[in-house]
Amino acid sequence: MKVKMMRKFRLASAVMMALAASLVFSSIVRAELVIDITQGNIKPLPVAITDFYSETEATGKIGKQMADVIRADLERSGLFKPIDPRAYLQAPQDLQVTPVFANWRKIDAQALSTGLVRALGDGQINVQFRLWDVYAEQYLVGVQYTTPPSNWRLTAHLIADQIYKRLTGEEGYFSTRVVYVSEAGPADHRIKRLAIMDQDGENHQFLTSGDDLVLTPRFSPTQQVLTYLSFFNNKPRVYLYNIDTGQQEILGEFPGMTFAPRFSPSGNQVVMSMARDGNTEIYLMDLRTRELKRLTNNPAIDTAPSFSPDGTQITFESDRGGRQQIYIMDADGSNVRRISFGSGNYGTPVWSPRGDLIAFTKLTGGQFSIGVMRTDGSQERILTEGFHNEGPSWAPNGRVLVFFRQTRGKNDGTGDKVRLWSIDLTGYNEREVITPGDGSDPAWSPPYNLNR
Secondary structure, eight states: OOOOOTTOOOOSEEEEOOOHHHHHTTTSOOOOOOOOTTSSSOOOEEEEEOOOBOSSHHHHHHHHHHHHHHHHHHHHTTSEEEOOGGGOSSOGGGGSSOOOHHHHHTTTOSEEEEEEEEEOTTSOEEEEEEEEETTTTEEEEEEEEEEOGGGHHHHHHHHHHHHHHHHHSSOOOTTOEEEEEEEESOGGGOEEEEEEEETTSOSOEEOSOSSSOEEEEEEOSSSSEEEEEEEETTEEEEEEEETTTOOEEEEEEOSSOEEEEEEOTTSSEEEEEEEETTEEEEEEEETTTOOEEEOOOOSSOEEEEEEOTTSSEEEEEEOTTSSOEEEEEETTSOSOEEOOOSSSEEEEEEEOTTSSEEEEEEEETTEEEEEEEETTSOSOEEEEEESEEEEEEEOTTSSEEEEEEEEOOOTTSOSOEEEEEEEETTSOOEEEEOOSSEEEEEEEOOOOOTTO
16 A cells, blocks of 8 residues: 655755854853753753744744744653743844843743744745753854745754754654554454554554554664564565555565564664464564574574664563563574563563663563663663553654553443553653554654755
8 A cells, every 4th residue: 555655855955054143152162051861850941932933924824833843842852841932022033133131031941942934936945943042142053944835844843853952962853753553443353554643643644554454563773664564364474664655565474473573773684573383483584685594492482572773682572481571682693691580571672772771561460561671681660550551662862762551441341542652761751642543552763864
C-alpha cells in the first residue's frame, strides 16, 4: 500500500547564522544560561516565545501558528514554562532589533525567542529566528530557513530543537516522528495497522490497510525506513517500508515464528528472533546480501534483541536462567552475560542512543513497570508502573521514552484502553501521546536530516 506522506520535506536552505543582531554582540562572551537536566525534579525555565512578525496577513498567520507549536513543544518537555503572551510588554514588530530586556525581566522571562516570517517571490517563505538571554542581555543563537509554506510546522519543530539544544546542551527531539500499531475492534477480532505521526500527535497517517496483522515496527537509525512483522495468509513476514516513497519490500518469509526485527546502528543489518524446530534464537541478517547468521544457541527462548549504539553489543531477553531476564552479548554472539538480577521478570530491553542505559519492561506482583538500568545492570530505576505498561522506545536524544499502557475497563474485560505515553528519565514528566484510537508498540524515528 503506497502512502504519499504529507511530511516529505525539502527545505531549500537551513543555515545556522548570526543574524543582524549578532553583529552588535559579536564581541560579548556567550551567556551561561543552561538548564541542569541532571537533577531529578527540575523547575521549568520561564521562557517567552513571541509570535513571528510578518508584514502580511497570510504569513502573519503562519508566524502565530509556529510560535504556538514551539511553545507546546517546549512545555511538553517539562523543562520549560512558556509565559502567557498576554503578559508581554513588547510586540513582535518591536523586536526586529535588540529587545528592551528590562521589559522581559519584569515578567521573569529567562530566555526570549523572537522571529520573522516573510514571503518570497518564488512562493516560498523565509523564516528567521533569534534566541536571547534576558538577564545577561546577550544573543545566543539564530537560524533561518527557506521553505514552502506547507512546511511551517516542521520549521517550528526545528526551531524548538534549536532552543532546547542551546539551553540544555542536548539535541532536541521535536522534529521527530513516532510509528506505532493502531488498534481497533473487539478483542477477538482486533484490527492492527501501522500508523505514523509527528511526536506531538499531529500529521497522523495510516501506512497499512489493516487487512493483515502488523507488529513491532522499528525505525532505521540512518534513514526514514521501517522494519516490521506482518502476517500474510497467517504466515509471518518481515518487511521493509520506505516512508518517503511508500515502497514496501519483503525482507524474508521465514519458517516458524519471527519476532521483533530491529535495525543495527549502521542500518545495514536487521537483528531478530526466530523459532525453528521449536527453539527460539536470535539471528542477524545482512540487508545487502540477505545472508542470515545465528547468534544464540540455547534451548531457552531468546528474543527482543537491541543493538548498542556503537554496534559492538546486543541486549536481549531470555529465560535460560529459569525466568525472563536481560542479557548482553557481543555482536557476534559471544561473551553472553546476564545483567538483571532484581525480583520479577524483565523483558523488551532497548539500548539508549547515548549508550549509557538500557530501558526495559518489568513484571512484579501483577504490575508492569517501565524502568532503566546501567549496561552492567546497576542503578536500576523504575520510572512508571501500573496494570500493564510495555514496549519502551527511546527518543533519539536518549532523554525521553515512549511506551504503551493498557488500562482496565469493565469487569467482563470489555472497555480496556491501550494508549501511548511518554516519560523522561526523571520519571516526573509523564504524558499521554494523543492518538485517534488505541495504540501499541511505538517506535521513535531518527532526527530529521536537513541534508536528506
